[in-house]
Amino acid sequence: MPNPVRITYFTDPLCPWCWAFEPQWRRLRFEFGAGLRWRYRMGGLLAHWGRYHDSVNEVHNPGQMATQWLQVGELTAAPIDASIWRAGPPASSYPACLAFKAAESFGPPFAEAYLRRLREAVMLEKRDISRREELVDLAAAGAAPAAFETALDAPEATGAFRDDLTEARYREVQRFPTLVLHRAGPRGLALVGYQPIPFHAQVPFPISYADRSCVKVGRDTDVAGCCAGPIHCPQPDGRRGSRSVRVCPGPQPPRRTL
Numbered sequence: 001m002p003n004p005v006r007i008t009y010f011t012d013p014l015c016p017w018c019w020a021f022e023p024q025w026r027r028l029r030f031e032f033g034a035g036l037r038w039r040y041r042m043g044g045l046l047a048h049w050g051r052y053h054d055s056v057n058e059v060h061n062p063g064q065m066a067t068q069w070l071q072v073g074e075l076t077a078a079p080i081d082a083s084i085w086r087a088g089p090p091a092s093s094y095p096a097c098l099a100f101k102a103a104e105s106f107g108p109p110f111a112e113a114y115l116r117r118l119r120e121a122v123m124l125e126k127r128d129i130s131r132r133e134e135l136v137d138l139a140a141a142g143a144a145p146a147a148f149e150t151a152l153d154a155p156e157a158t159g160a161f162r163d164d165l166t167e168a169r170y171r172e173v174q175r176f177p178t179l180v181l182h183r184a185g186p187r188g189l190a191l192v193g194y195q196p197i198p199f200h201a202q203v204p205f206p207i208s209y210a211d212r213s214c215v216k217v218g219r220d221t222d223v224a225g226c227c228a229g230p231i232h233c234p235q236p237d238g239r240r241g242s243r244s245v246r247v248c249p250g251p252q253p254p255r256r257t258l
Contacts, residue, residue: 005035005037006182006183007182008188009041009178013097014093015093015177017194019072022078046094062085079124090129091130093129094130095132096130097164099129100114102154105156106148114139178192
């Protein structure tokens with residue numbers, strides 16, 4: 001199909017808002033069909049608890065993260081078990097992000113299924129996806145353990161994850177999910193934060209014109225997304241937030257060292 005809509009999806013397996021966004025994301029792909037192309041970029045939500053500080057939500061430790069997950073479930077009706085943050089909290093989201101980059105080396109269908117499995121494991125089954133043995137076990141349905149461990153340790157996976165972090169920083173991605181839409185040209189439309197309805201319905205101009213500028217669209221809420229920075233999510237009463245549109249960067253510069 002000529003000029004398909006291209007989406008760069010900045011996400012993280014440990015993000016509850018991305019989990020809640022799954023039905024909308026699947027509906028969008030179904031509706032666009034062959035007219036949509038997408039790629040995932042891992043955001044690295046939680047490097048480790050010593051560095052994590054979400055001043056908006058007052059989340060600084062695993063117990064406070066549990067409260068945020070409960071709020072996400074209440075607002076979105078997404079099934080989610082927040083007790084993992086009290087029973088056996090993940091130490092970081094970086095291992096799961098790296099594991100997804102390793103899964104991409106097995107092809108898009110496997111990577112897509114693996115990302116879904118990562119989310120299910122932590123959100124529903126209370127499995128600690130910061131542990132290597134869990135990551136390997138979750139891949140067993142489509143990859144031999146030895147082969148997946150080889151991919152996990154390969155420099156290609158580390159380099160791909162590093163590139164994702166670099167692109168997220170360059171594009172000033174501070175919330176997950178963030179989706180950058182393109183039709184043609186280097187610039188696009190960035191939609192930021194969980195959207196309760198198909199997000200393309202909220203685009204302020206037709207997607208066919210998404211290459212004319214690069215703006216960020218979102219809404220504010222008292223319950224923020226998954227990391228520190230401006231809030232771009234819908235309020236429970238549907239009011240529009242104060243920072244709904246902002247110019248964001250265009251082409252990415254050459255790779256930078258982190």
